[in-house]
Amino acid sequence: xxxxxxxxxxxxxxxxxxxxxxxxxxxxxxxxxxxxxxxxxxxxxxxxxxxxxxxxxxxxxxxxxxxxxxxxxxxxxxxxxxxxxxxxxxxxxxxxxxxxxxxxxxxxxxxxxxxxxxxxxxxxxxxxxxxxxxxxxxxxxxxxxxxxxxxxxxxxxxxxxxxxxxxxxxxxxxxxxxxxxxxxxxxxxxxxxxxxxxxxxxxxxxxxxxxxxxxxxxxxxxxxxxxxxxxxxxxxxxxxxxxxxxxxxxxxxxxxxxxxxxxxxxxxxxxxxxxxxxxxxxxxxxxxxxxxxxxxxxxxxxxxxxxxxxxxxxxxxxxxxxxxxxx
Amino acid sequence: xxxxxxxxxxxxxxxxxxxxxxxxxxxxxxxxxxxxxxxxxxxxxxxxxxxxxxxxxxxxxxxxxxxxxxxxxxxxxxxxxxxxxxxxxxxxxxxxxxxxxxxxxxxxxxxxxxxxxxxxxxxxxxxxxxxxxxxxxxxxxxxxxxxxxxxxxxxxxxxxxxxxxxxxxxxxxxxxxxxxxxxxxxxxxxxxxxxxxxxxxxxxxxxxxxxxxxxxxxxxxxxxxxxxxxxxxxxxxxxxxxxxxxxxxxxxxxxxxxxxxxxxxxxxxxxxxxxxxxxxxxxxxxxxxxxxxxxxxxxxxxxxxxxxxxxxxxxxxxxxxxxxxxx
Numbered sequence: 001x002x003x004x005x006x007x008x009x010x011x012x013x014x015x016x017x018x019x020x021x022x023x024x025x026x027x028x029x030x031x032x033x034x035x036x037x038x039x040x041x042x043x044x045x046x047x048x049x050x051x052x053x054x055x056x057x058x059x060x061x062x063x064x065x066x067x068x069x070x071x072x073x074x075x076x077x078x079x080x081x082x083x084x085x086x087x088x089x090x091x092x093x094x095x096x097x098x099x100x101x102x103x104x105x106x107x108x109x110x111x112x113x114x115x116x117x118x119x120x121x122x123x124x125x126x127x128x129x130x131x132x133x134x135x136x137x138x139x140x141x142x143x144x145x146x147x148x149x150x151x152x153x154x155x156x157x158x159x160x161x162x163x164x165x166x167x168x169x170x171x172x173x174x175x176x177x178x179x180x181x182x183x184x185x186x187x188x189x190x191x192x193x194x195x196x197x198x199x200x201x202x203x204x205x206x207x208x209x210x211x212x213x214x215x216x217x218x219x220x221x222x223x224x225x226x227x228x229x230x231x232x233x234x235x236x237x238x239x240x241x242x243x244x245x246x247x248x249x250x251x252x253x254x255x256x257x258x259x260x261x262x263x264x265x266x267x268x269x270x271x272x273x274x275x276x277x278x279x280x281x282x283x284x285x286x287x288x289x290x291x292x293x294x295x296x297x298x299x300x301x302x303x304x305x306x307x308x309x310x311x312x313x314x315x316x317x318x319x320x321x322x323x324x325x326x327x
Numbered sequence: 328x329x330x331x332x333x334x335x336x337x338x339x340x341x342x343x344x345x346x347x348x349x350x351x352x353x354x355x356x357x358x359x360x361x362x363x364x365x366x367x368x369x370x371x372x373x374x375x376x377x378x379x380x381x382x383x384x385x386x387x388x389x390x391x392x393x394x395x396x397x398x399x400x401x402x403x404x405x406x407x408x409x410x411x412x413x414x415x416x417x418x419x420x421x422x423x424x425x426x427x428x429x430x431x432x433x434x435x436x437x438x439x440x441x442x443x444x445x446x447x448x449x450x451x452x453x454x455x456x457x458x459x460x461x462x463x464x465x466x467x468x469x470x471x472x473x474x475x476x477x478x479x480x481x482x483x484x485x486x487x488x489x490x491x492x493x494x495x496x497x498x499x500x501x502x503x504x505x506x507x508x509x510x511x512x513x514x515x516x517x518x519x520x521x522x523x524x525x526x527x528x529x530x531x532x533x534x535x536x537x538x539x540x541x542x543x544x545x546x547x548x549x550x551x552x553x554x555x556x557x558x559x560x561x562x563x564x565x566x567x568x569x570x571x572x573x574x575x576x577x578x579x580x581x582x583x584x585x586x587x588x589x590x591x592x593x594x595x596x597x598x599x600x601x602x603x604x605x606x607x608x609x610x611x612x613x614x615x616x617x618x619x620x621x622x623x624x625x626x627x628x629x630x631x632x633x634x635x636x637x638x639x640x641x642x643x644x645x646x647x648x649x650x651x652x653x654x
């Protein structure tokens with residue numbers, strides 16, 4: 001007889017306008033079978049979720065229609081959602097559906113697998129459901145965790161999608177040169193530390209005093225003169241996600257011309273081929289303590305909605321992670 | 328005895344706020360000597376101005392202080408202005424000075440020269456004064472006109488700085504591929520024609536019906552689906568030049584992220600090394616009639632102020648040029 005479990009799930013109550021509130025998400029209990037159904041493809045895995053990542057881009061996935069179709073999160077074509085977790089190859093996550101479990105990046109352990117490359121007990125990170133167990137219909141987009149001697153939760157942050165985003169934005173999009181000046185918004189994260197280790201001068205801004213104190217490893221200097229030929233890597237705009245359409249508008253874009261600036265948007269999903277190269281650099285840095293990394297940990301799925309919406313008021317200090325289970 | 332001439336000059340009356348008016352510029356008569364003064368360097372030339380170019384970027388040079396120092400036209404360091412024409416190597420033109428002759432791109436004939444590379448009778452284009460004769464203290468930034476069998480006025484437009492800007496924006500900044508879709512704002516100019524000749528699909532917008540009719544050579548098609556990895560070359564923002572600070576703000580910049588767009592500002596002065604390559608392509612295209620080029624011609628310096636301010640209401644159809652003298 002197939003083992004069953006009573007699990008908690010985080011459900012989207014309705015599409016969100018304006019600031020996301022904790023009450024936009026609700027907890028639900030369901031009974032699930034802890035085995036892959038026979039009708040699934042031979043690439044499905046059933047996972048036990050350990051750590052869930054709260055990421056700003058998830059706000060876009062809570063919205064409906066217009067802004068989605070124009071700008072906010074048209075990461076990929078709308079596909080048929082699977083039982084709990086939808087996948088879009090490397091195009092990234094899609095919008096949430098009302099009354100269904102929301103999804104996001106997380107760290108999980110394989111419980112059952114129909115793909116011989118993913119064995120029971122293997123640890124993975126990738127898109128999973130905000131629930132205790134998830135059935136993932138395709139392993140495409142899942143990464144097996146090889147360095148399990150580092151804290152597993154790090155794969156929701158510094159060693160996962162957010163860290164990889166910082167790496168791509170700095171090294172690939174900005175093509176930095178030693179001695180250049182780097183301005184980092186949200187400077188308590190990884191980009192400023194990459195820039196300092198690389199040999200750049202770093203100037204940062206942060207949304208609160210607490211976060212500024214995290215910038216202790218970042219040499220703060222003032223930009224004394226105009227700099228030309230700057231590059232701006234744009235991976236998101238958290239300040240705009242909760243505004244009603246239209247957004248505030250960005251002024252002084254003419255500076256792009258007079259200062260010869262290149263501004264480039266990117267999505268990390270387009271650079272997953274560079275993830276092994278990123279890990280090769282990052283794992284030793286983390287092990288040697290050369291990268292400072294702080295987590296803001298919420299315990300249990302019941303605290304997940306509050307943790308997620310806290311991002312948008314900048315309440316978290318450090319990476320916001322939700323512990324679903326320790327192992 | 329040195330020959331003297333009574334000349335007309337266009338003078339900036341005061342720094343301009345908001346929309347530039349014809350009365351912001353005044354005509355003045357002066358007596359000048361038609362010989363280079365002894366105290367000039369051995370790189371000075373005295374020129375007779377033939378055609379003057381009315382260009383949108385000149386609006387920025389009419390403004391003072393704040394916007395200049397922050398954004399509008401910080402093309403280069405402020406240098407001591409020479410008698411009539413200031414130069415900043417290849418950094419481009421500087422702000423105008425009140426009560427002095429304004430400067431801009433033009434076509435001129437050498438009348439006297441202390442540089443053996445520029446002989447009496449040679450035709451040049453480059454930065455000169457809005458006056459009948461100009462003393463130019465350095466030939467750096469002047470281009471000798473080799474193809475004088477094409478209309479000389481073309482060197483204020485399609486064969487000069489504006490044409491070169493279109494070329495750099497399209498070929499260098501955008502790195503186009505055949506079959507790609509190109510959107511051109513102000514599509515009655517050269518960029519759309521380059522794109523069509525290159526084998527791209529072109530979509531354009533223009534500020535008036537007359538200008539739209541100039542787009543006859545441009546295949547108008549509709550963008551049917553979202554395009555990713557777009558490149559936007561930004562050479563200016565005429566709609567913003569006459570606004571009081573701050574500008575209107577650009578909305579939906581988050582699209583840079585979701586659509587993986589690169590937006591790059593550039594100044595043509597940084598690409599003057601490619602001017603010969605540009606001419607090599609452009610001269611045959613113009614001679615063979617493969618590029619449509621229309622001029623809006625104002626006769627005489629007395630009509631120059633009106634011609635210049637007309638740019639900002641989009642009154643001109645085709646390149647706005649001022650004829651000072653035919654030869």
